[in-house]
Amino acid sequence: MLTGENKAKIDKIWDAFWTGGISDSLRVIEQMSYLLFIKRLDDLHTAKEKKANRLGKPIEEPIFGPKQDHLRWSRFREFEAGEMFRVVSQEVFPFIKNLHGNEESAYARHMKDAIFMIPTPSLLERVVEQISQVPMEDRDTKGDLYEYMLSKLTTAGRNGQFRTPRHIIKMMVELMQPRPDDIICDPACGTAGFLVAAGEYLREHHGDLFHNEKLKKHFNEKLFNGFDFDSTMLRIASMNMMLHGVENPAIEARDSLSSAADIADAYTLILANPPFKGSLDEDTVAKDLLRTVKTKKTELLFIALMLRLLKPGGRCAVIVPDGVLFGSSKAHLDLRKILVDGHKLEAMISMPSGVFRPYAGVSTGILIFTKTNSGGTDHVWFYDMQADGFSLDDKRNPVEQNDIPDVVESWLRLRSATGLLSTAGQVEGGTLSGVEAGRTAKSFLVSVQEIRDNKYDLSINRYKKVEHExxxxxxxxxxxxxxEALEREIAGELAELALRLRSGND
Structure with missing residues (x-):
């Protein structure tokens, strides 16, 4: 966890950029990302050096060549400001832009238009010195550091995009349990938070995959896939993935709703929080998506897109606004009917409205489903998540109340139960024997027939029973x-008070 002291150091770096002439939050993040990436390259090269020295062998796959030693962070940080600025702007930055040496790699494509924007030697010297003081020895610290930086994005909420809190991302990853052979996609990846978290989950739970050359290659090249149309986000996402040890993530420039529909049956797992920005011009939406659901609303089109992108048997966890769950338009109803009757809708987790504060107070839920093309929904698991470990106001301070551990534990326990909701005989009164409590509890089951009878309404309030004490x-x-006794007592005291007042006047 990032300490208050280290947060203060990041704040100081942030202030240095602002006073130095870079005031746009996204630009600050971008320039800091470049510098963190440059520092990370030096750390990796140093680790390779130490290993080679221990073994008495040459460095395997060195990052810097014999004539590039001055490009390393630990070297140029000792230069005087003017020389440091010249080396970083004219040599180090071009070096990282062409790092892979392959113009066809996603990294090279995104970095092609990258611009070093730090305007003065004094600002660069100050920022390099301050970054050097932030401890980034372990993976978790780097992740916390990057997350804290991203939390400062003032552009969040633009075009319906909201930065997904890291603890919500982690919860969704733990619910879906990525596997080493998965092909994961986020069609609205932003800074690649979901993909990074999935990679960290695999490192923690399937660390042995790196001993298998085939799985290791798959991890570094094909497991992680992300789409976005913002070139800055694509650069940040690529560097974020590479900082977390993924060598060549497939981060692509795509406007998902207009161009990604040419991809079908490609991924085994989708994790996403797509933008909810209202309506699109129908001419800009891929025709295949409109054939699935006739609408201009992005939140509905993205779910249609995910069904197209998934392989049969592929799983999805997606954040949706509450309107998707109970909207009464034909498009809303058609889409929910497709999920329930055409595929296997497994869960709906209702989240508190403060999750996305301070950017927005929008109420959201998480839908979990499997693409089957043949139905399969028997019962849907509902969870009424009322707390996420932080206050639900704009301050979002840590609090003791937190349903997330119970959400994950209850879901995994449910999945391990006989038949994973498919044994209808075990379900009575909205519960799975020995697994969940009744409709007054935080989590419960609802039969597919009851959902159909309620016009495919997926809002939790439709099914949860309120227990009145x-x-x-x-x-x-x-x-x-x-x-009456109280009135008499009051009247008596008023009479006594009046008597004393008259006596005093006399």
Whole structure:
């Protein structure tokens, strides 16, 4: 976890950029990403050096050649400001732009238009010195650092895009349990938060995959796929993935709703929080998506896109605004019917409306489904998540109340139950015997027939029963008698007070 001291150091770096003439939050993130990436390359090269020295062998796959030693962070940070600025702007930055030496790689394509924007030697010297003071020895610290940087994006909420909190991303990854042979996609990847978290999950739970050359190659080249149309986001996403140890992630420039529909049956897992920006011009939407659901609303079109992108048997966890769950238009109803009757809708997790503060107070839920093309929904698991470990106001301070561990534990316990909701005989009254409590609990099951009877409404309030605590009141005669006694007491005290006032005047 990033300490208050280290947050203060990041704040200081941020302030240095602003006072140095770079005031746009996204540009600050971009320039800091370049510098962090440059530092990370030096750290990696140093680790390779130490290994080679221990083994008494040459460095395997060195990052810097014999004549490039001055391009390393640990070297140029000792230069005086003017020389440092010349080396970084004229040599180091071109070096990282062409790092892969392959113009066809996603990294090279995104970095092609990258611009070094730090305007003065003094600002560069100050920022390099401050970044050097931030400890980034382990992977978790780097992740926390990057997340804290991204939390400062003032452009969040533009065009319906909201930065997904890291703990919500981690929860969704843990719910879906990525596998080493998966092909994961986020069709609205932004800074690649979901892909990074999936990679960290695999490192923690399937670390042995790196001992298998085939799986290792798959991890570095084909496992992680992301689309976005913002060139800056694509650069940040690529560097973010590479900083987290993915050598060549497939991060592509695509306007998903207009161009990604030419991809079909390609991925085994989708993790996403697509933008909810209202309506699009129908002419800009891929025709295949409109054939699935006739609408201009992005939140519905993205779900149609995900169904197209997934392989049969592929799984999806996606954040949707509440309107998707209960909207009454034909498009809303058609899409929910497709999920329930055409595929296998497995879960709907209702999240508190403060999750996306301070950017927005929008109410959202998480849909989990599997593409089957043949139905399969028997029961849908609902969870009423009321707390996520942070206050639900704009401050989002840590609090004790947190349903996330229970969400993950309950879901995994449910998945391990016999038949994974498919044994209808075990389900009685909206519960799975021995697994979940009734409709008054935070989580419960709803049969597919009940959902159909309710016009495919997926809002949790449609099915959750509110348990009212019985309050025992005294008989009216007793209450009236008490009120009369109280009135007499008040009247007596007023009379006594009036008497004292008259006596005092006399």
């Amino acid at each position: 019985e309050v025992a009141y005294e008989p009216p005669q007793v209450i009236i008698a008490r009120l």
